[in-house]
Amino acid sequence: MNEALRWAALAAFALQQFDEASQEEQARTGKSAVELLDSALEQSGANEQLAATLREKFLAMGNTPETI
């Protein structure tokens, strides 16, 4: 049951990602090249921060009991 719930949650999360990506694509059509570059740079910065946060988080989690 837990396993089924986990996969259902994963499917819902993935669906949400694709839905948001589709909306982003719509928004992109109305932007100029400069605005798109600015947006790309902003998102890249956010990605860097998220990657750093995740590294620390996963390192801490790695010290906890074994996962799948």
Place this chain on the structure above:
Amino acid sequence: MKRILSFLLILVLVIPLAGFQSSCPGRKQDAQQAARSAEEQFAAYTDRVSEYIGRGLSLTDFLVTGKTIKPENGTVIVEVLDRVNAANKSLVTGAQQFVRVEDGKRILRFTESDRLELEKLANATEAAARDALNSPALLRIDPTARSQLKALITPAKIAATRLVSLIKRAKNITVVNPAAIEIELSYERSIEMGSLSCVRLTTI
């Protein structure tokens, strides 16, 4: 009967001309607009790479937090995604050098000399995206989780490939009017009809 034939003849002559005018922008401004779309596409691809890398990172977090994948595998996936992000950021930063101000507006314009540098950066982004898709860490995780991750990394890889292709095709640049158009892709045909000069631009 003659009238009908004359009317049909006029239609035959006028319709292609109307279509021609709308599909082949003859005016300088229209051609500029069409030319700029190449830069817009370039920028859109870089934005798309950034977006999907962000989504890939979020999904990795979701998978590790939900204990679907091991934290050490998550760390490796974060590393490969971060490399794509870094390469794409270099490309964006490189492209931003070519933003100029015209009539008070910031405009992205590539010139002949920009292409080589941008091509190297775009190649690096594509290579990093390819590495991310082929990462051994992806092979070590659950197939469903892997397919979800790949579904988010693949659009980033496709966008990176299109970036490279866009820049390579720009090697066929033909500068029709340097003052008006600085970049054109695939100068497919130029047709002159009196004062109407038509340039058809083809981008990806």
